[in-house]
Amino acid sequence: QDCKAFPSTQHPSSTGFGGGICIGVTGTYDVASQSIDLHGMKIYGNTADKNGKSLYVVMTKLKEWCETGLLGEYVKGNYSDDTSTETDLEGFVMDFRDFYTLLPSQTDQKILEHYWNSPIPSFSIWHVLYRNGGQQGSDNSDCGEVAASCKTIEHAIKQVSLKKAGSIEQYVEVKNIGINQNGYDLQYPMQLSKSDSHTDVIKIMKQMYGTPTQMTGNAEIKILKNNDNTKESNKQGWISASEGLQLRFYCINIIMDTISKLSIPIVYIEGTNSILELNTVTFSGIKLSPTSEPKGIVEIKVDN
Template sequence: MQKQFRKWCAVSTPGYVLSGYGGGIYLMSVSDYIPSQRKLNFNGLKMYNNTAGKTGQSMYLIMTKVAEWCRMGIAGEYVKGNYSDGISNQNELQGIPITYTAFTQLSSTQINQQQKYLEDYWNIPKGSIWHVSNRNIALIKGNDQSGCAEYNNPCKTIDYVLSQISQLKEGSITAYTSEKRIGISQYGYDLQSPMQFSKSVSHSNILKIMKQLYGTDQVMNGQAEMKILKNNDDNNENGKLGWISTSEGIELRLYYINIIMDDSQLSIPIIYIQDSDSVLELNSITFTGITLSPSIEPKGIIHIIVDNSQFIAQSCIFENINIEEQGGNVIRILNSGSNSITATLYGCQFNNISCIGDSNGRGGSSIYMENQHGSKLIIDDSCQFYKCIIDKGNGGAIYIDIDFDSEFEFKIANATIRECEAKSDTSKDLPPTGYGGGIFLTGSGDYDPSTKRLDLSGMQILDNSAEKSGQSLYVVMTKLQEWCRTGTQGQYVKGNYSDTLSNSNEIEGIPKDQSSFNTLNPQEIQAQQNHLQYFWTSQIASLISVGVILNVSNTDAPLQFSIKGRGMIQDKLCVKLIEIGSKTSVNLILIQKQANAIEVVYPPEDGS
């Protein structure tokens, strides 16, 4: 329930010291309030243009536990209503930590000396951020002791910080508080063993890890550094899901951190998210120089196996990453239940990523997603995929498996895919590999193009390659032709592909479902696949086969051709005949060159 106080006024009465406080609310107490009971909650309060003759333009508090009440939750959430830190006038909310009886005995001068802005109570430490620093080389070393928190008096470990936030805000190290903020010192933080966060262990719904003084007027420049120290000791990872893992639906939000590692190889993800109703937000996070080598099954650097959850990545950089052995991806999103996952990427970069496809040929060195139960993947704001390579798999940069019968969404609003590559597994033909140098899109069910849930119009492709087909994009779906013909000239399919300038093998596909595709050998795929442009235009002819009957008698008879193809127009065909001569060594070379040449037989060179 929300309550508004607009243009209220507290007028000072001449000669009466206790008048003129609290233009909207005047709250006093004659006994001690117990903040942990949370019976006093103003988070729905709206205050506008109130005035007081003395102080507290919108609210004035007189209570012994004013400091404790203000510190409850995060940043005064039970006190401030629509008051905005750093924007609202501090004199909007004021108070004094005494009983009303004691207040009545004070003079105006004494009241002014003892009262404070309420923001000063909840803004301890600054920005409600508890800082950590555990490196011996740090100029300011962290210590796990009572009172540590500020950037110039940091704590040493994250575990200690989590307990101290509960202690200061709620009165007990095991008490629950709505949000906890941890600041990484400008001197960095070494992650020496994996961390597990959950609501029951961390005693909070939301955990934010950020650079020093993030969100305040004293924020540090650049990013803070967090370094994983495995020290080539596999025991550090035994029985662990990830170096930073969450469960029970806790929200994990990271801001402006550069995550690096020592010269070890990881066998578990850096970030592992599980269970339902979770949120992972990465804002301006860099992952660089990471080597992941899963020993049992494919994993992601960021591994998300959730239900009814969200993943948001903004302005993040993933570069110089290598994933070996059982394979995996930079971001791997799996659906563990029957509800949707929403994943959005804004302005992220994936540079120099090298991965191995899994045993089923599933690739996507940068992103692998099982888009089930109406899940969504949105890529926007100039995302970049550069030199993303999948070996023995499909989808150099992105592999997405969609349930086309669900209310899914896959949209590339603005992204560049450049110099990415899909390499085939030369040791076997099944499952098919080497398709989709940039993107491999597949799934089950029948897509309804009228829903426009599949939209690649913002895709920019350049210099990608695939050893088999689909240099930039390969699509496996039953309603392939219908999708290509939706809109104008393939608008939901082609991105910056040019009907007249691009190579037609840039975007290809086959009208099959995923399970059927996986049973086809390369020759069968070659016979059934199509350049996608052929589906939305009738101006291109494709030659399927040519048969020639050659009369070797002295009878003057014409050559008889049998030509089969698509989009061909009768009487509009040019054929070039070349007489090579006898099979000399020179002519054999010429024959070979001619066989490898690309002759334009339609449309004719004269434009007819």
């Protein structure tokens, strides 16, 4: 209680962490042993010049330790997910033997609560970013914010269920997928259905659509066939929806690479209850190959 961590004169850069408790683990911590158990920890009014006002932990198995038990029970003591300050409990993924020589960057500090209670992205829009050979998001458990976009739409769809309902297989009525202002390259056809996506509605929209910080203009999705006909083999469309899934696009420009011709539609909708909405959507530079059957950029198939 009312403790403070401040830098030492001998090691100013590697001290000043963990106002109440600082834990460093050398080697690989055996998570199953549950030997680090802070159930009874009481923290009040502690401060630190650097990170971890009450607790700072350095170990390679930081994530696994925080996820032991229910909602961080081995980590947080009397810390409250609802009322405590997130910076009370922080840490860094590293062997403690390296902590004094490999100084952790501020951007790599971990809020421990995020391991068991990851925040939902702003306005419940999970953003994606992928440019082939350029900027790319990362498909991890914390992606979704604009500044930490996911890499693929498929992963973002799963993350909505995980964060909102506790499992990637849980149903969520509407899933909002934002296209980062830097764009998204679709390398392979994407087949979406209600059963696989665990939702009734998928909305694909420009960055922060409908919010005070929405991007100017439209976001871009680029079809990258790259003259590889095998990508379209046995596929109905580059973005297809079935089983009554509602697929809704908002403020998106859809283009394609300049060397290819498409033999399947860009958007394919199948089923009497499936719905397609195109709101401020443009298709440009699209080239289709001649086929034995009529094909368009968008195809809607309704079984009578």
